[in-house]
Amino acid sequence: MEHAIETRGLIKRFDGLVAVDDVNLSVRRGEIFGLLGPNGAGKSTIIKMLTTMLRPTEGEAYVWGHHIVRERDAVRSCIGVVFQDPSVDGKLTARENLDFHGRMYGMPGDERKRRIAEVLELVELYDKADVLLEEFSGGMRRRLEIARGLMHRPHVLFLDEPTLGLDTQTRRYIWDYIRKMNGEEDVTVVITTHYMEEADNLCNRVAIIDHGRIVALDTPISLKSMIGTDTLTLEVRDGLERLRDVLLGFEWVRSFDASNGYVRLSVDSAQSRIPEVVLAACRAGVRIKSVSVHEPTLEDVFLRYTGRSMRDETGKGDLVRALMRR
Amino acid sequence: MRAFDPYAIYSLWLREMIRFFRLKSRVVGSIAPPFFFLAFLGTGFSGMASRVPAGVDYINYLAPGIIGMTLLFSSTFAGMSVLWDREFGFLREIMVAPVTRLSIVLGRTAGGVTQAVLQGIIILIPGIAMGVKIKGLTGLILSVALMVLISATFIGVGLAFASRMKDMSGFSLIMNFMIFPVFLLSGALFPVQNLPEPVRILSYIDPLTYGVDALRGCLVGANSFPIIIDTLLLAGCCAATMAIGAYLFEMSDVD
Ligand SMILES: Nc1ncnc2c1ncn2[C@@H]1O[C@H](COP(=O)(O)OP(=O)(O)O)[C@@H](O)[C@H]1O
Numbered sequence A: 001m002e003h004a005i006e007t008r009g010l011i012k013r014f015d016g017l018v019a020v021d022d023v024n025l026s027v028r029r030g031e032i033f034g035l036l037g038p039n040g041a042g043k044s045t046i047i048k049m050l051t052t053m054l055r056p057t058e059g060e061a062y063v064w065g066h067h068i069v070r071e072r073d074a075v076r077s078c079i080g081v082v083f084q085d086p087s088v089d090g091k092l093t094a095r096e097n098l099d100f101h102g103r104m105y106g107m108p109g110d111e112r113k114r115r116i117a118e119v120l121e122l123v124e125l126y127d128k129a130d131v132l133l134e135e136f137s138g139g140m141r142r143r144l145e146i147a148r149g150l151m152h153r154p155h156v157l158f159l160d161e162p163t164l165g166l167d168t169q170t171r172r173y174i175w176d177y178i179r180k181m182n183g184e185e186d187v188t189v190v191i192t193t194h195y196m197e198e199a200d201n202l203c204n205r206v207a208i209i210d211h212g213r214i215v216a217l218d219t220p221i222s223l224k225s226m227i228g229t230d231t232l233t234l235e236v237r238d239g240l241e242r243l244r245d246v247l248l249g250f251e252w253v254r255s256f257d258a259s260n261g262y263v264r265l266s267v268d269s270a271q272s273r274i275p276e277v278v279l280a281a282c283r284a285g286v287r288i289k290s291v292s293v294h295e296p297t298l299e300d301v302f303l304r305y306t307g308r309s310m311r312d313e314t315g316k317g318d319l320v321r322a323l324m325r326r
Numbered sequence B: 001m002r003a004f005d006p007y008a009i010y011s012l013w014l015r016e017m018i019r020f021f022r023l024k025s026r027v028v029g030s031i032a033p034p035f036f037f038l039a040f041l042g043t044g045f046s047g048m049a050s051r052v053p054a055g056v057d058y059i060n061y062l063a064p065g066i067i068g069m070t071l072l073f074s075s076t077f078a079g080m081s082v083l084w085d086r087e088f089g090f091l092r093e094i095m096v097a098p099v100t101r102l103s104i105v106l107g108r109t110a111g112g113v114t115q116a117v118l119q120g121i122i123i124l125i126p127g128i129a130m131g132v133k134i135k136g137l138t139g140l141i142l143s144v145a146l147m148v149l150i151s152a153t154f155i156g157v158g159l160a161f162a163s164r165m166k167d168m169s170g171f172s173l174i175m176n177f178m179i180f181p182v183f184l185l186s187g188a189l190f191p192v193q194n195l196p197e198p199v200r201i202l203s204y205i206d207p208l209t210y211g212v213d214a215l216r217g218c219l220v221g222a223n224s225f226p227i228i229i230d231t232l233l234l235a236g237c238c239a240a241t242m243a244i245g246a247y248l249f250e251m252s253d254v255d
């Protein structure tokens, strides 16, 4: 089957700065595809090119079989987009915003009406249909934008950081809507994010992107399994030597590493090994103060491929952007 | 997809209309300045009357000029509303839709023209109360057509500026260096024949000069040039600014 999206050597330069650097990827029809990367990685620039808002400097891309430069209008009519920054008319009500949208996409009156009710229902904003958008909270506005992106039944829906700056609860709701519409409406979803949990929870496949380049692309599970096993961390008071001898006696302990009173073990399915480890420590007379398990995350995958942590870089920018979005 | 998409044009027009009737304070704000010009100049300052063509009341001379002023301000801002849409992000929603740029320009223009002409007609009401003598119904209908032309001309100008500017910073610059000279040189308040030679030449390249003169001809019969010449020149300007505005809009980036 033909791919929903296909890019070949996509490059975007902004006088000197290479924002997107030789991106090749294929998005399958029907999947939820994630672009995960820190601020400034080039995610929005990729989305803008694929949605015909920016021309690529080099390379080409097809969306639903249409060339993004030569067939802009064909591309436009088969996509829905939720941009990173707000794009609603605050002086119009939710219904009027959707009505405007439906007309722009050539939807006749009765279909528009039916569809507005449907998508508002989906994002649970039906009772807010006649409220001016300027009175919406950030989360409500985001939900409306998602409803709008879906309204004209696009084949591909682009969501650029749909949960940026939203609280955890709202974020989870939005994940639910995205899953629901991917299932019910059979729409291919491309979502960008710099939240690992989001990519991990939501996406069938994830491309990790840094400095405009795709550094890894696979299912979240495969990506994480490349990192290897879980880490079990023990905080111990004394008797490190004895503990080492005991633990290295287990064939499932792959490595043992101690520093500053902490012991790190590489272990498969670490959760289930906790009782054995604690028991063994007790028998050896070693006092354990705490135990924690770390399963590999996409964060670790990012670290492995770029040598940097994603959190370090996103923290501040996040706050600034969240403020700017007000 | 058609280059000319009536449904999308209607959608854009309707949005402008909803906003227009919802933002009443802004409408009052944009009608107030021309109203005060009309009220003060039309009553207390009738001494100017000696300068206007013989046999014409100053209020009859002034009212069409004030309508021209209303159209000029309202239309330039309507053209520049692209900037607001860019600022608030709504421009992306418009630009990502499968609608040709030509239809987008036409939709915006239709909305802007309707607003400007409505305001032009509203300002005529106090004018009539102050003694403006309308020539007749034909003149009135023709003058509405002229208002459409004047308005479209300056929407084109506003659109051209808005397409070249990234944000609102150049806005006051354009206010001061474009709108006011165009207004003052157009003969909206005083006959341009009284201006010194170099300034008078400037007033002859001001499209509003012909717009106001034609309005005077149609409304009160006080034109200085033949109405047909006025109208042709105005139509030429209108075609030119609309084409330039549409072209620059087409070329501009959304981001
Ligand atoms: N219009 C532009 N002009 C110049 N540089 C830009 C422009 N848009 C984005 N950039 C730069 O391109 C890089 C990628 O930006 P972006 O795609 O917004 O990243 P992300 O969405 O992953 O945070 C950044 O360094 C950004 O500063």
Ligand SMILES: [Mg+2]
Residues within 6 Å of the ligand: A043, A044, A045, A084, A160, A161
């Ligand atoms: Mg971004």
